[in-house]
Amino acid sequence: MAVAKALKEKVPLATAQPEVVIDPDREPIVVVDGLHIVYRVYSGGGNKGNAVSALMRIVKRQNRPQMKEVHAVKGVSFVAYRGDAIGVIGTNGSGKSTLLKAIAGLLPAAKGAVYTDGQPSLLGVNAALMRDLTGSRNIILGCLAMGLSPEETKAKYEEIVKFADLKPGFIDYPMSTYSSGMGARLRFAIAAARTHDVLLIDEALATGDAKFKRRSRAKINELRKDAGAVFLVAHNLDVIEETCNRVIWLDDGRIKMDGDPTEVLKAYTDATGK
Numbered sequence: 171m172a173v174a175k176a177l178k179e180k181v182p183l184a185t186a187q188p189e190v191v192i193d194p195d196r197e198p199i200v201v202v203d204g205l206h207i208v209y210r211v212y213s214g215g216g217n218k219g220n221a222v223s224a225l226m227r228i229v230k231r232q233n234r235p236q237m238k239e240v241h242a243v244k245g246v247s248f249v250a251y252r253g254d255a256i257g258v259i260g261t262n263g264s265g266k267s268t269l270l271k272a273i274a275g276l277l278p279a280a281k282g283a284v285y286t287d288g289q290p291s292l293l294g295v296n297a298a299l300m301r302d303l304t305g306s307r308n309i310i311l312g313c314l315a316m317g318l319s320p321e322e323t324k325a326k327y328e329e330i331v332k333f334a335d336l337k338p339g340f341i342d343y344p345m346s347t348y349s350s351g352m353g354a355r356l357r358f359a360i361a362a363a364r365t366h367d368v369l370l371i372d373e374a375l376a377t378g379d380a381k382f383k384r385r386s387r388a389k390i391n392e393l394r395k396d397a398g399a400v401f402l403v404a405h406n407l408d409v410i411e412e413t414c415n416r417v418i419w420l421d422d423g424r425i426k427m428d429g430d431p432t433e434v435l436k437a438y439t440d441a442t443g444k
């Protein structure tokens with residue numbers, strides 16, 4: 171593939187967008203090149219409440235709901251290198267989750283592109299676990315879904331249960347009986363059971379208690395050693411400071427600052443008063 175070749179040969183990717191220059195001495199893992207993400211949403215078009223009026227609208231081809239565009243990411247470019255743990259910060263609606271989803275390949279680019287060397291895995295608060303199944307079944311399904319073999323899954327099972335450290339017995343209860351914190355712990359424990367080429371973590375640590383947060387940070391540092399690159403979205407700036415070697419500050423869909431955590435976090439807190 172041309173992109174993989176470009177990444178391997180460490181050459182700048184030629185596109186119509188602002189050119190991303192890749193440091194030839196480091197191994198690029200994610201290249202985000204002039205990325206724009208636009209959501210298209212239908213806004214209500216007048217009398218939309220009942221089936222008859224909806225049918226009339228179709229028949230008459232009238233009064234169709236209008237499509238609105240939300241431009242969530244506006245020309246973002248950067249390169250993440252092997253070993254990078256990048257914190258993504260910004261106020262509500264600045265585009266953090268959208269950027270992570272785009273890197274994970276879950277949203278199409280309206281313009282520009284994202285290239286990753288390896289498979290990205292998004293670990294978010296809404297990561298897909300089955301609420302009606304027990305924690306135990308979810309561990310098995312989750313591991314298989316991440317590409318582990320049945321033998322590897324078996325070998326990892328106890329480690330995941332231990333890391334999640336749920337209340338006794340809960341591992342055999344349906345996940346619908348879990349608190350949001352318990353669900354987040356199990357999701358994190360499952361995702362942390364394998365190494366990821368590109369690991370994207372969206373507020374996954376927000377709901378845990380202090381002890382779990384500490385253990386998760388240690389786990390992220392461990393995963394970082396084997397992962398290509400780790401991205402972490404968190405509103406808790408302490409988590410970012412302790413876990414990341416680089417911070418990207420997004421403001422209204424654009425990169426406002428990208429660099430050393432201490433500098434970026436200081437500028438951010440000065441600007442936002444947070």
Ligand SMILES: Nc1ncnc2c1ncn2[C@@H]1O[C@H](COP(=O)(O)OP(=O)(O)OP(=O)(O)O)[C@@H](O)[C@H]1O
Nearest residue numbers: 209211240242260261262263264265266267268269
């Ligand atoms: N599914 C969607 N459909 C339409 N617009 C969306 C959708 N998801 C997000 N947006 C819009 O895109 C913009 C960026 O949202 P995003 O969730 O990426 O921000 P964020 O920085 O992660 O916010 P937060 O800190 O509140 O989680 C916002 O204006 C939001 O309203």
